[in-house]
Amino acid sequence: MTTPSNALPEPTAFGWRRLLYWSVRRELWENRAVYLAPMAIAAFALFGIALSTIALPHALRAIAAGDAKRAAVLMGPYAFVAFAVMATAFFVAVFYSLAALHAERRDRSILFWKSLPVSDLTTVLSKAAIPILVIPAITVAVTFAAQVAILVLTTLVTLLNGLDPNLLWSHLHLGLMWVALPYGLLVDALWTAPIYAWFILVSAWAKRMPILWAMVPFVVPAMVERGAFGTAHIGSFLGRRLFGGFNQAFSLDGMGKAPIGKLGDLDPLRAFAMPDIWLGLAVAAAFLAMAAWLRRRREPI
Amino acid sequence: MACIEARGLRKAYGKTLALDGVDLTVEAGRIVGLIGPNGAGKSTALSAMLGLTEFEGELKVLGRNPWTERDRLLRDVCFIADVAVLPGWIRVWQAVDYVAGVHPRFDRAKADGFLARTAIKRTSKVRELSKGMVAQLHLALVMAIDAKLLVLDEPTLGLDLLYRKQFYDTLLNDYFDSQRTIVVSTHQVDEIQHILTDVVFLNHGRVVLSASMEDLEARYLELVVGPQQVEAARALRPIYERRALARTLMLFDGVARDRLAALGEVRTPGVADLFVALMGPPNAGAEGAAA
Numbered sequence: 001m002t003t004p005s006n007a008l009p010e011p012t013a014f015g016w017r018r019l020l021y022w023s024v025r026r027e028l029w030e031n032r033a034v035y036l037a038p039m040a041i042a043a044f045a046l047f048g049i050a051l052s053t054i055a056l057p058h059a060l061r062a063i064a065a066g067d068a069k070r071a072a073v074l075m076g077p078y079a080f081v082a083f084a085v086m087a088t089a090f091f092v093a094v095f096y097s098l099a100a101l102h103a104e105r106r107d108r109s110i111l112f113w114k115s116l117p118v119s120d121l122t123t124v125l126s127k128a129a130i131p132i133l134v135i136p137a138i139t140v141a142v143t144f145a146a147q148v149a150i151l152v153l154t155t156l157v158t159l160l161n162g163l164d165p166n167l168l169w170s171h172l173h174l175g176l177m178w179v180a181l182p183y184g185l186l187v188d189a190l191w192t193a194p195i196y197a198w199f200i201l202v203s204a205w206a207k208r209m210p211i212l213w214a215m216v217p218f219v220v221p222a223m224v225e226r227g228a229f230g231t232a233h234i235g236s237f238l239g240r241r242l243f244g245g246f247n248q249a250f251s252l253d254g255m256g257k258a259p260i261g262k263l264g265d266l267d268p269l270r271a272f273a274m275p276d277i278w279l280g281l282a283v284a285a286a287f288l289a290m291a292a293w294l295r296r297r298r299e300p301i
Numbered sequence: 302m303a304c305i306e307a308r309g310l311r312k313a314y315g316k317t318l319a320l321d322g323v324d325l326t327v328e329a330g331r332i333v334g335l336i337g338p339n340g341a342g343k344s345t346a347l348s349a350m351l352g353l354t355e356f357e358g359e360l361k362v363l364g365r366n367p368w369t370e371r372d373r374l375l376r377d378v379c380f381i382a383d384v385a386v387l388p389g390w391i392r393v394w395q396a397v398d399y400v401a402g403v404h405p406r407f408d409r410a411k412a413d414g415f416l417a418r419t420a421i422k423r424t425s426k427v428r429e430l431s432k433g434m435v436a437q438l439h440l441a442l443v444m445a446i447d448a449k450l451l452v453l454d455e456p457t458l459g460l461d462l463l464y465r466k467q468f469y470d471t472l473l474n475d476y477f478d479s480q481r482t483i484v485v486s487t488h489q490v491d492e493i494q495h496i497l498t499d500v501v502f503l504n505h506g507r508v509v510l511s512a513s514m515e516d517l518e519a520r521y522l523e524l525v526v527g528p529q530q531v532e533a534a535r536a537l538r539p540i541y542e543r544r545a546l547a548r549t550l551m552l553f554d555g556v557a558r559d560r561l562a563a564l565g566e567v568r569t570p571g572v573a574d575l576f577v578a579l580m581g582p583p584n585a586g587a588e589g590a591a592a
Binding site: 110112 | 351353354355372375376379380381382383385386387388389390391392395399400402403404405439443
């Protein structure tokens with residue numbers, strides 16, 4: 001032996017990046033719906049869109065004959081599939097977050113996870129990464145793949161009917177779609193981060209039915225407010241927190257009243273200058289820190 | 302440095318004292334059986350050692366405070382906290398991959414070797430395995446980790462006799478060496494007493510007895526006497542006696558072997574009998590503590 005054995009570096013610890021990577025992988029093993037549900041919905045939507053291409057040649061001929069109203073319809077399937085995937089992803093993210101630190105206590109597996117050298121903070125961060133980063137990324141990828149499939153399918157139908165594909169292509173704004181979608185999902189992810197962080201915190205705390213505990217502190221005051229004062233400030237605050245991200249990203253006024261029409265309408269500076277985004281992220285960080293603190297002290301239920 | 306060092310270890314859940322001033326020293330290279338009735342504080346003591354619960358008093362595991370230095374400690378400490386804590390959804394290969402991914406001292410080849418000796422399929426989900434197989438899988442994962450301290454809390458609860466025996470045989474033959482320490486709590490004392498080097502009896506959150514097996518054997522003797530010698534034997538003040546058919550079984554603390562040998566057959570007592578002798582009848586005086 002030329003190298004003394006004690007010269008070998010003793011394996012002491014893995015870096016946080018490696019621990020986070022394996023923790024996220026574990027989440028995806030456990031929660032396959034995170035990617036399967038958006039994919040399944042996209043497949044259903046594609047099937048319906050494929051059936052609807054029967055009407056495509058007729059529409060294209062009408063457009064060629066000068067029917068401008070028909071042209072707007074050509075983007076319909078792209079928007080539809082994007083909406084279907086986003087809505088599915090939203091529900092998956094909500095239910096994932098509400099179970100994140102609850103299921104492991106219910107099935108007692110928390111005692112197994114805690115027997116390994118992964119800190120509570122790393123675990124909580126890996127679970128927060130699913131709704132805040134992973135699900136938006138999956139949404140973009142699945143939507144993009146589905147939209148490419150629609151493009152190929154409609155182009156084939158056009159060609160098979162002996163029509164000029166330029167007739168179809170010249171009315172699609174896919175460039176805008178493929179820039180706006182990732183941008184909008186990023187803004188939305190940052191915007192909604194405190195909501196998912198809240199759900200994760202409740203999942204660490206509640207003994208049963210985290211969904212109720214997550215909603216009661218907001219729904220009850222909103223109802224009392226409505227009953228006592230006839231106003232809806234709490235409700236509108238919640239609505240803004242839930243859907244404000246998309247409005248910020250996709251409308252000219254940030255209120256969802258004037259939709260964007262071209263790439264130049266996107267205004268990242270305005271979206272990221274909103275103090276609400278950064279305030280929300282600070283609240284999200286506080287919720288996640290509390291969730292890690294709670295997980296440390298929690299026992300199986 | 303002792304592997305585990307506890308001084309005045311206390312833990313209260315509300316008004317209930319789970320641990321009431323535990324003093325305990327576990328040296329490295331020992332296999333310690335932590336034995337006590339339900340609610341004696343065994344699991345709480347183990348939880349404190351593993352940094353799963355806050356505690357009062359002094360406790361050092363491998364020289365570290367398990368609560369404040371838990372993340373660091375876990376590289377050197379392994380545990381099976383309970384039976385059936387492996388999540389049902391995980392597949393065998395995923396469990397192996399994950400532990401290999403996060404534990405710097407995990408030896409995948411070792412784990413694969415242990416698993417190859419079982420009937421466990423790598424593609425099975427944990428929920429598809431029998432209880433015994435889940436315990437085998439958990440043990441394979443834990444034994445492949447080069448840890449200094451292994452803590453087992455009722456690791457064979459609910460397993461049949463064959464699996465229980467195999468579990469401890471594997472642990473002793475393929476894992477234990479002088480560098481490692483094992484602390485195990487169980488109700489099935491008889492089955493593990495041959496592998497233990499030390500026993501700790503716990504009752505009402507207190508250590509009733511902490512001794513090595515050699516000390517136990519030197520100090521306690523069991524005498525089997527016929528009816529005619531019973532009175533003579535009683536004069537030597539047994540700490541415990543029970544009838545077995547026509548004969549009487551008595552336990553003595555610190556009585557010379559030759560004095561007992563004159564009265565009947567002298568044996569080394571089983572840990573279970575000793576346990577019963579020292580703990581008294583179940584629940585005597587336990588109502589206050591258990592409420």
